[in-house]
Amino acid sequence: MASPPSAGELIFTVVAAVAQMERGLIAERTRSALEAKRRRGEKVGGSKPTHTPEQAAQAMQALEKGDMTSQEAARAVGMSRSRRYALAARARAEQEQEQKEAG
Numbered sequence: 001m002a003s004p005p006s007a008g009e010l011i012f013t014v015v016a017a018v019a020q021m022e023r024g025l026i027a028e029r030t031r032s033a034l035e036a037k038r039r040r041g042e043k044v045g046g047s048k049p050t051h052t053p054e055q056a057a058q059a060m061q062a063l064e065k066g067d068m069t070s071q072e073a074a075r076a077v078g079m080s081r082s083r084r085y086a087l088a089a090r091a092r093a094e095q096e097q098e099q100k101e102a103g
Contacts, residue, residue, distance in 0.1 A: 051079050056087045063088075 037044050055077040062073040063084075074084035 051077070051083070051087075055079065056084075059084050060088065060091065 034044050056079075059073045059077045059079065062068045062076060063070055068076065070084060071081045074081045079087075
């Protein structure tokens with residue numbers, strides 16, 4: 001007994017509708033979870049920090065002392081030289097902002 005083409009089309013349409021509904025439910029749950037995190041004050045999005053503030057401070061101190069080159073200071077705490085430069089730039093920007101607000 002062969003089914004007519006319209007029966008196959010009906011089945012396909014029903015399965016597609018269920019899939020679309022499930023996609024909507026997933027999106028709704030995701031939005032709800034993100035809103036809950038924002039209400040709790042948690043960070044949403046972005047990547048997690050790769051280095052602790054202590055590691056960054058150690059690299060900056062080693063460089064300021066003049067004991068090591070930038071690359072050596074970065075490697076001593078397990079980060080790349082470019083990451084150390086980025087942290088230094090951020091620290092300078094924060095200091096300038098603080099001076100601007102204080103003065």
